[in-house]
Amino acid sequence: MAKNCDAIDFSDVWVSALDGGSVGLWDRDIVANDIRYSRSWDMILGVDDQGSRCRIEESYSRVHPEDLESVKAAIQDHFDQKTAFYEAEHRIRSQNGCYKWVLSRGKVIKRDDGGKPLRMVGTTIDVTASHELSDKLKMQQCRAQADAERLAVLAQELGERSNELATAQRIARIGNWRWDIPGRCIWFSPEVWHLMGRKPQDSPVSYLQMRSMIHPDDYEKAMAEFYRAVREREQISQEYRIIYPDGSIHNMLTYAEVVVGSDKSVMRLHGTTQDISSYRTIEAALAESEDHYRHMVNLHPQIPWLADPLGNVTEVGPLWFKLTGMTSDETLPEGWTRAVHEEDLPLVHDAWLQSVSTGEALDIEYRLKLQDDRHGWFRARAAARRDRNGRIIRWYGTLEDVTDRRLAEDSRRASERLALRVLRTTGDGVIVCDKGGIIKFINNIAEKLLGISLNCVGSKAGDFFIAGHSYRIGQAIAAVSRGNFNEQFEVFWPPFDAWYEINIYSGDEDIPIFIRDISEKIINRKRLAYAANHDLLTGIFNRNSFFERVRECLVEQRPGNRAALLCLDLDYFKEINDLYGHPVGDQILRQLALRLRSCIRGTDLLARCGGDEFAILQMGVITPNDSIHLAERISVAMKAPFDIDGISLSSTLSMGIAVANVGFSDVDLLYKQADLALYEAKTKSRGSFQAFRPEMQLKSEWTKRMRTDLLAAIGTDQFFLVYQPIMKASDQSIVGVEALLRWHHPDRGIISPTEFIPVAEETGLIIPIGTWALQRACQTARSWPSNIKISVNASIKQFENNNLAGVVRDALTNAGLPPERLKLEVTESVLMTENSVSINTLKEIQNTGVSIILDDFGTGYSSLSYINTFSFDFIKIDKSFISRICRPGDREPIFEAIMGMAQAIRIPVTVEGVETVHQLEYIRGLGCEFVQGYLLAKPMSETDISRVLIYNGGISNYRSDYSESNNSV
Template identity: 35%
Template sequence: MPHPTLEQERLDALRALRILGSTPEPHLDAVCRIAAELFAVPIVLVLLVDETRIWFKARWGVEGEGIDREGAFCDLTIQGQAGIPLVIPDLLGDPRSADSPLVVGQPRARFYAGVPLALRSGLNLGTFCIMDRTPRPDFGARETRLLGELAVIVEAHLRLHEARVTGETDAARRLMAEGALRQSEQRFRLLAETSTDVIIWSDLDTTRRYVSPAIRTVLGYEPDELVGTKPLDFVHPEDAEAYGLVLDDLTRARIDQASTCQRYRRKDGAWVTMEVSQSLARDPVTNSPTGYVTSLRDITERKAVEDALRLSEERLALALNSGSDGLWDWDVVTGEVKLSDHWASMLAYDRSEIVPDISSWYTLIHPDDVEHSRRTLADHFDGRTAAFECEYRLRAKGGHYIWILARGKVVGRTADGVPLRVVGTHIDITRRKTDEQRIAHLALHDPLTDLPNRTLFWERLTDEIRHATAHATRFAVLTCDLDGFKGINDGFGHPAGDLLLQTVAARLLAVVRNVDTVARLGGDEFAIILSRIRHAHDAGTMATRIIEAVNRPMAFNGHTMSVGASVGIAFGTGDTHDAVALFRQSDAALYQAKAAGKNTYRFHNPSAETARAVPGSLKSEMREAMKRGDFQLLYQPIVELETGTIAGFEALMRWEHPLRGEIAPSEFIPLAEESGLIIPLGAWVLKEACRQAASWPAPLKIAVNVSAIQFQQISMEETVLRALAGSGLPPHRLELEITETILMQKTEAVTRTIRRLRDIGVRIALDDFGTGYSSLSYLHQFDIDTVKIDRSFVVAMTSPRTVTIMRAIVALAKNLGARVTVEGVETRDQLDLVRAEGCTEVQGYFFSPPLPAEGLVRLIATGPSRRAA
C-alpha cells in the first residue's frame, strides 16, 4: 500500500484538478482510439484513482464511469515510478493479478500494460493502460516505448487541464480586480500589488501610468522603469504589427476587450511569451473611454508544452497513418535530418553510414526522380498542397533501388511563412509497385499463354493503322483458329488443352518477327499483326510457316497430340481507317479457309464472303453480337404455390440476329462454350441480371444459369462477387442454377467454390434435375438450396411411373431442406398435379412467358396474371 502521507497529497492534488466525473475529453478519447488501433487491443483507458474508486476519464471498448479500486491493476501501477510502465503479459499467470475480479470476471482480462500519470514527482494521479483478453507475451520494448509516448501525450493534456483550472481561477480573480479598479483606485492598487499577474494602467495613447510590482518577477524591471513607456517598445518585432492593430482598435473604442499572445523582452534581453488581457475603462457618467487596463501573464512554459504536444501529435498521427516506422525529421535551416532506425534498415545501411544531412538524402534518390521530388516539396513549402507526398526510388546499400512513398508536413514556419521544420515518413512500396506492374501486364495479356490479349491486340492494331496512314506502309492481319482443338480437350482433358495452347503460342512467337504481334483472342483463336510488309506474298509465306509450326506433333503424358491451323488474311494500308472492319475481313477469310478443308490459309475475298452461308459464320458473329449488344435478357416469373405470389424471376438469354432473327440458346450456347465466349457472356448475364434484380422489391430473387465451363474458371467467385458489389444486390437474393455436368467433375475446386458461394449467402439450385445420370446422389454430396424439375416430367405426368419418380424427388429434397421448383407448367391440370405432389414453386407459360425488364413493373405490382390459388 502507498505511504499515507503521500497518498493524502496525491488525493489532494487529484481533487484540485476538479476533473473526477467531468465530461469526456475528445483529445483523450482520440488517444485511446489510436492506442486501440496501434496495439490491436479491445480495451484502452485513461484512469484517475481516488480513495475507493477508479474513474474512467477516457475509454475505448468499455462502458460505465468507473470501477472499484480494490483488485484493479491500476493500484499496482500508481505505486510505481512516474513514467515507468507496468506490463503483465499473462494476468492469470501472475500472482499479483490472478485473483483480480477483472481476470476471473468481466472483462476476463489476460493482458495488461499501464503507465502512471503524474503531475508532480511521486504523485501518480492515475494511469494510461491497455488490456487484452488474450495473453501478449510478444509485447516487447518497442511496444512499451510507444505506450510510454502515448502516456506522455495524456499527461500533457492533464497538465493543460491543470493550467486551465488555474487559469479559470486566476481569471476570476482578475475580473474581480478590474471591478474593484473601476470603483476605487485605492482598491485597484491594493489588488494589483498582490496579484502574481502584472497589472498595468495605460492612457489611450498607450502610455503606461501604473505598473504593478509583479513586473519584477515576470520581466525583471522595477515598476518605475516602465511608467511612461509604451508596450510596443518591448514587444518582439515579428509580433508588433499585429499587436499594434489590436491596441488601435482598443484605444479607439472599436472594441472593449482583447486577448492576445505575444513575446515580450525581459530586462536581461531574453524573450518570454505573454498572455495579454486588456479591458477598456469608461467614465461611469459619460461612458467615454478614459484608458485601459492590461493584465500580463508569463505562459512561456505552457506554450512550450503546447508546442511540444502539437508536434508530438502531428508526428505520431503521420507515423500511424502511414503504417511505417521509417520516420524522418528535417531541420530546414541547418539541413540536419534525423532518421529512425527502421529508415536505415529499409535500405540495409548502418546508421553510421548515413550522413544526417539533406544533401546526402538527395544523393540516394534516383536521378530520374530528383526533379519530381523537388517540385512536389516546393508545392508543399509554398502552401499549394496540404502535405508533401511523393513516390520515388532510393538507392539501397546493395546498389539497387527500392520504391519509397514519402509523406511529410511542415510543422514549423517563421512569421513570414518560411518552413523551419518538416517531419514525415518513408514507406517501402516496392512490392506494391511490382504488383501494379504485374496487374498492368495481366490486364493486357492472356494469363495462360502470356500473349497480348484482345485489348492489347486492338491497341496494337490501331497503332499500326496510324503508322500506315502517316508513313504509307502496308501491313496484314492474320486470324488463326486451331483445327481439332475441341477433340484434344474432350479426349485428353483441359490440362492437355492448356499445354497445347501454350505450345502453339510459343511456336507462333518463334516464326514471327520482333516487330510483329501475336495475340490470343480467346479459346483456340489467335491473331497476328504482320507489321510493315512489302508484298502480299509475305503474308502468305508467314501463314504457311504458321500452319507448319502448328502441325508439328506434341507429347502429353505419353500420348501424341496434333492439331491443324486455318488462317485468314486481310491487308491494311494507309487508306485503312476502320480496325473493326479490317478484322472482320480477316475473320471472313478464316472461314473461307475452313470451308476449303481447313489446315490452309485464304486471303480476304469479298465475293466469297458474300456467298458464304450465314450458319457457318455464327461463331464469328457472336463476338460482334456481344459488341453490338444483340444479346438481351428476358425474365420469367417463379411463382410460390403456397401464397400464389411471385418469388422471383429466372434470367433467360436471347440472341436477336439482324438477319436470321431470334437464335435459340440451344444453338448458340454450345458454340459459346466451344469458343470460350461463354466466360465473358456469362459474366455479362450475371452482372446485368443482378443490376436489374437490385431494382425489384425485396425479397424477390433472381435465378441465373451457370455453364460448366464458367465453373471451371478460377475467377468464378470473383465474377459473382463483382456482380453483387456492382449492383448492390444482397447475396441471398441471387440463385445460381447449375447442372449435373458441373457436379460430375467432383473436383475439390468445384466443391470449394460451391461451399464459399453458399457461405456468403448465394443460393445454389440444381437445374434439370432427374434428366442426368446420378442426380439423387448429388443431393447428399452437395448443399443444394433448390431442386428444379425439368419440364419433361411435367409433360409425362399422365404416366403413374413419372408421378412416382416425382413424388420421390420431392420427398427427398424436402427431407434435405431444399425447395422444389417445377419448370414448364402450361395448363391448369399440370398446375394441380404438381401442387398435389407437394412442389414448392412453379414457372411456365401458364403464368407468364419470359418478359423484357421493362415489362416486369406491372407484373411485380399486380402478381401473375393467373393466380396459383
C-alpha cells in the first residue's frame, strides 16, 4: 500500500489496462464522503468520463432500491471490523437507466488510531451474465477474458502499484501468471498460488506440479488448449478444475495470450486465472431453481401469468396454450381477451382496468373458450408487486378452472328448488321450525311416526314434545334454537315400540328436524356387534374377541390363580371335508363347539380361531394338572362319533396347553407356547395333548434352522440317493429298486429323512428337491439292465404346481429312460383334495407308460376307498402291519384281509419293512409277490447297486445272503 495511500492516480497505463473490462476500481475517501472510480468502472455503467469522482450519496442513488439496505449493511459491517473485507452482489443503474448486476469487493486500507475507517479501496465486477440466461455466458466469458488479459499486462507494467494490484487481485480472486516457453517453467503471482490452495512460492512451477494441481480428467484437455494457443498464436480462454491439498475441487477460468519475440517465435504465454467456483454454484442453483419453478408450473392445476404495470400480459403458464389452443404470439400482450366469452368480455375489461388503475387486487370469474369449442368457467386473481416507493413493478396472477364448482353450484341451486318437493315425498319425517320454535312445516311421514296432527303448523314445537318419551326432542329443539350447532341422537318411541334417529340442524332462519325410523338398523347393529365378536357358525367367540378377553383376564388374575390357554385342532377335518363336503364339516364344527362348552366352566372362554382351530382360556388354574384334567375331559367327550344326517363320523382333537402364571400378560407369547405344544401333540400322535415345555421352543428354533440349511443345500451337492432292491418273494431275485433320498449336512453329517422331509414339505422345498431326485434316479437307472425298474417317491406338494407330468417327461427324456421302467410312488394324501387336479395329473403320467404305486397302504384315513378312485398299478403295504410278526405262528388279521382284497382285485402287492425270516415266510405264505426290507438288502450307494445289478453278466440274479436257517438277520 505503499507510501502514497492518500490518493490513487489512475494512470494512463492503468486506464489502458482496464479499458473495456468488466472490473472497475474505486477509491472511497470516507472522511471527505466522496468516491473516485476508474475509467473501467465508468465503462461498466456506460459513462464516457475518464474516471469520475462523486459524492457517496450520488453513488448510493445508483444502487437498486431493493439492494441498497443490504449494501449499506455490508459496508457498515466491514467498517465495524465484523468482516475481513466488504463483499456485496447487487444491482446498479447504468447510464441508459437499466440495471446491471455487479459484485463489489473492498477493504479499508487506512484507519485512525481509534480504528475509525478513513479510506477504502475495492473492485466492482460486472456479473450481470450470471443472472441472465445461460446462452449469454459465453459473452461474459469473452469480457472476463479481455479483463483478465488486461489485468495480466497491468501486473507487468505497473510495478510501482504491485501491492495495490495484489490487493485488487485478492479481492477479485484473480491472479496472473507467465509461462516461459523456452525455459519450460511457469511463474505464478501470489494470488494464483492462493487460488490453487497453496502457499505462494518464489520458484517457478514445474510441469509435474501442474499435473498434480489440475484435475486428472481435465489435465490433457487443458494442456492441449495451451499448446494450441502457442501453435496458432491465438488468445484462449478455458475452464478446468483444480484439486486443493485437502481434496476439495475448485473451478478456474483462465485467459491467455502469446508474446512473440523479435525473431517472431513465441516466447511466453501471459494469462490470468480466476476462481469461478461461486459462479458455477450460483449458476447450478439458478438452473435448479428454474427447473423447480418450471416443474411446479407444469404440474400445478392453476395457470400462472404475469403482467407489466400497464396491464399488458407478458407471460402465461403452458397450461393456457393447452386449454385454449392459442400460441404465445396470439396470447401476448392483449390477445388473450379473444378467448373470453363475448358476454363476459365487458366485465373482464372493466375489472382489469379498475385494478390496473387503482392497484387493487383482481378477483373475477368469467368464461373462456377452450380448444375443444367448449366454454369453461375460470377464476382470475392478481395482485401487484410494488417497489419501495410504492410503484407497481409487476402484476402476478393465477387462472383457476372453476367449471366443476360452478356446475356444482348450479346443481346445488337446482337441488334446493327440488328440496321442498322432496321434503313432501321423502321417506323421512320432516318438521321445520323457525328460530322461535314455531312449527312451519310438517310432512305426512312425521305425522305417522310421532302420532301428531298436521294441524300443529303454527304451534310451538315444545308443546308437542313434553311427554317423558319425547322430552329429549323438545330439549334439543330448544338448545339448537339458542345456539349455532346441530343435534343428532337416537330415541326410543314407546307408543309405537320403535327407534328413531333425530337430526336437528341450525339454519340461518329455520330449524329443520329429520326423523327416521331406524328400528331395523338397531336390530342389525346388534346383530353386527354380535357377529363382530362371535363365530357365526358355532356361536362362540371369534379369534379377535377371544384374545381381547384373554388380555383382560390375564391382567385381572388374582393371586394364587393362574390361567391356561388350550389350542385345539380337529384331526382329519380336511379329509372329512374333502370326502363328505363342507356342509357336513360345518355340522361337525357346530357339534364340536357344543361338546367343548359342556367340558368347560362358566368362567372359562371358548373360541373358534378359524377353520378347525379352537381355543380355550381356562381360568382359576391352581396346578398344571387342572389343565391336564380339562384336556382329558375333552378327549373323553371326543370318543363318541358325530352323527351327521345318519353318517357316523369319528375324529379326535389334538391339543396344546400353555399355563400363564400370575403377572404374565404377554398373550402372543402364551399363544405361541400353546401352538408349539399343539404342534408337538400332532407330530407325536393325533388325538393327544401336550403341555408346553421350554424345549419345544428350542425344537421350533431347530426347525427354522433346518429350513435355512435346506435352502442352502439345494444346488450344493449335499443331497444324494441310495438304492434299496425290491425282490420277488418267491426267489428273492431283484425286479426293481427304490431310490431313497439322503442328506449329508456339511457340519452335522447324515440327517435322517424323517427329520428333514417334513420340513421340506412344509416349506415347499420338496418340489425342487423332488425334481432333482427324480432326474438323478432316471439317469442312474439308464445304465441298469432293461428289466430293472426304478421307483421314486412323489410328495403331495409336487402335485400343487400342476407341472409334475411335465417334470416326469423331462426327466425321462433327458435320461433316455423308457417310461415303462419308472414307478412313481404316491400316498393317499395326493388324492384327498377338493378337486380332480391330482387325479388328472396321475392319469396323465400313467398314460405315458409310468406305473403308479399307492404307497403306505392301510395307514391313512380311508385307503380302501381310493382303490376305486384311481386305477393303481401296484400297492405297497406299510411295514407297521408285519412288525408284530415275531415268531412262527404269529398272524396279523388286517394284513391278511388287505392281501385278500388285493388278490381279489388283482393288484400286485409289495410289502416293505421285511426284517426277519419269519416275516418273509409269513407274507410268502399269503401269496405276496414282491418284498423289500433290511432282511433282503439294505439301501446301498449308486456304485454298489450298479455292481449288484450287472452281476453275472448283466442278468439280475442277485440273491440275498441271509441264511434260511436263521430266525433273524
